[in-house]
Amino acid sequence: MEYRKKETTYVVSQEELSKGIYDLRLQTPAAAYAKPGQFVGLYPPSDAHLLMRPISICESDSVKSELRMVYRIAGEGTRLLSTLKKGDAVSMLSLLGNGFPVSAAAGKKVAVMGGGIGIPPMLYTAKQLKNVAAETEIYLGYRDGDTFLSDEFEGYGTVNRVTEDGSVGYAGNVLDAVSERGFIPEIIFACGPMPMLRAIKNYAEKINATAYISLEERMACGVGACLGCVAKTVKKDAHSHVNNTRICTEGPVFDAKEVEI
Amino acid sequence: MDTTVSIAGVEFKNPVMTASGTFGSGMEYCDFVDIEKLGAIVTKGVANVPWPGNPTPRVTETPSGMLNAIGLQNPGIDVFIERDLAFLKQYDVPVIVNVCGKSVEDYLDVVERLSDTNVAMLEINVSCPNVKEGAIAFGQKKEALFDITKRIKAVAKQPVIMKLSPNVTDITEMAKAAEAAGADAISLINTITGMKIDINRRKFVLANKTGGLSGPAIRPVAVRMVYQCANAVSIPIIGMGGIASAEDALEFIMAGATAVSVGAYNFINPYAVTEIIDGLEQYLKRNGTETVRELIGCVK
The missing domain is CATH 2.40.30.10 (Translation factors)
Structure with missing residues (x-):
């Protein structure tokens, strides 16, 4: 409902x-x-x-x-x-919005990736994946040692903290940590800043995994009427047929293959 | 108590409509409001072919209002007729289609395609500030407005409303030009061109640099312009600009609007349009006013 x-x-x-x-x-x-x-x-x-x-x-x-x-x-x-x-x-x-398709992870090796203020929605996602995924690795990217929320991910998968300044956990970004661990996910769920999502889109294509990424944009109505928050799509969008889909309604979560970011 | 009004022979059960571009074709808001309660639905602008609109960011908040530069993203008339008009057919509500174009021929194309549909009226958008070609170019020169109005009137099967821009020196000149060319009604105001700068990034907030200002911030300007036009022409006026409550709607009606449209406030309160209808009825009841029609232009 x-x-x-x-x-x-x-x-x-x-x-x-x-x-x-x-x-x-x-x-x-x-x-x-x-x-x-x-x-x-x-x-x-x-x-x-x-x-x-x-x-x-x-x-x-x-x-x-x-x-x-x-x-x-x-x-x-x-x-x-x-x-x-x-x-x-x-x-x-x-x-x-639509939400992450958690059931798509059934029996699969999953990477949950969050960056900065994109981390909070990944907590609920990781929790729901617990009894669905075969294996879950969680990658949380922070600027520095202020790794808010990261403790709450314990119990939902292997938690990997990643900091840009290297003060806690892996140094660099979430994808650096993934390669350092040698983990090859079949499916990725991610939310974070645009450069991170772009890198995840490219990475997923390279390893032939499916990446679901959550986008953000300035919006007004939130229900698909104003057409303020759109993302460029590869195929014609459902609403206007102009390759501009509504993030608030058709998203915010998209299969990374379907959006041009 | 009688809330009905009529414009160019079209009867409306009450004078409260949705403003173009803020309510889609009703699909997005039918979870919130009883569509059949509305005076009319004014649909999002539609062109002869799909328009992709502007780059993002397209919207931003400003004090008691917002700027938008959507750029009239729309699926074009074919999809609109097949999907949106088919959806609206299930409701007993008059449909007013907002028509946009880059050339006079674009507008005529859409107007002709709508001629054999059950659309009640056409609202011609010659006042969108967010597209580079056409649109507002027709709404800022009285000769151009006269010409396009006349050409649309010559082919339109439904009554024609010309939607006026506030981005002119004297809006009454535009109202008079529309009336002289045979427009059945005018609607005003479209958004006011504005700009917002992000001082930290040292950039424009909107990708389009400028956008159209709407919301309560523009209401006093809109009421003033409705009043001026009501005193300049005798065709009916649909008033809009920052209406958020029944009290606001009454200001426009008393200034001379036969009907009103609720725009940006749909985003802030998705129930606004029906709450305003209820509020109007309560005002009539409370004041022993028999019909809403006696309030139209009652403030001289």
Whole structure:
């Protein structure tokens, strides 16, 4: 069943997980329907900042009806969201996007890759893959030793921390770590900055693996009406037939072979 | 209590419509609103052939509003008729198709293709600020607007609404040109051309550099222009620009609009359009006003 509405949700808790990175839990029945890789639109508490902020789902607890979002302050809208306290009301548009096709990993060797603020949605994804994949290796790329969320991935696969400055775990980027370990995945699930996703797309083509990557773009409506957030596609897109597909609706997760990034 | 209005012989159960480009063809919002409750659906602009639109980023937020430079991405008239109009056929709601083009011939092509469909009206987009050729070029010179209006009127089977741009020195000149050329109605305002700069990257936020400003930020400009046009022409006006509530819609009606369209606010509150219809009814009830029609242009 699809869950599609704008509703008032309430803050269960919010804490600063790391410098400028916030961990927000909201009370909402959407939790029972959320799939890994989907996102929500959170409206900043302000009359001047009207558009929703698209934020990926980090975890979903259907028993407690709680959605967890881990996001970085990127501007005034997210700064306003970071001021929300327990019990505060926040408007949310959900559930948005397609999510990762977890079942495609059945019985396969899987690499879960996250980079920076692209790591949070990979936690929920890794959790769901646990009983599906034959083998899961998790690669988490950070700039420095501030490896937020990485401990929470333990138990869902082999966790490999990778830092650009080499201060923790492997030095370099997630693909450097993959090659250093000699792991050859059959399927990849990834979210992170565009250069990382481009490299993963090329890598997957080279080793003949399937890579599902989660894209982001500035968006307005979140439901496929405004055509603000599009990605270039190899084939004609379903909506406009012009090789520009809607990230909010046909994505944000795409088979890397199908998008030109 | 009577919320009905009519424009060029087309009856609307209430004066609240969706603004072009903010509601698709209804498919994306039918989970949120009862489509049949709407006064009319005004569809996303459609051209004779598919248009890919502009590079991204295409949208960005601004104080109480947003800039967009989508560039009229659309699937072209063939897919539109086959898919979008077929979808809308299942609903008892008047459909107004927004038509765009790069040349007069492009517009005429679309208008002719729609002639044997059950579309109620045509809205001619001569005011999109985000495409390089055509579009706004027809809406910023009164001679060009007169000419395209006349040529469209000569072939159109449905009543024609000319959608006007606020990016002109005197919008009443444009309204008069449209009326003189035989337009059945005018709609205003399209977006106001704007710009936003990212000072950290030292770049334009939008790939197109400029975009169209919409949302509550532009509302006072839109109300003023509706008022000016209502005093300049006698054809009906569909008013739009930052409408977020029934109170906002009433401002436009009192300024002289026969109907109103809800645009950017659909993105902020997907239930906005039906909440505005409910709010209008409550206003009429509360004030003992019998028909919404008696409010049209009541502020002189």
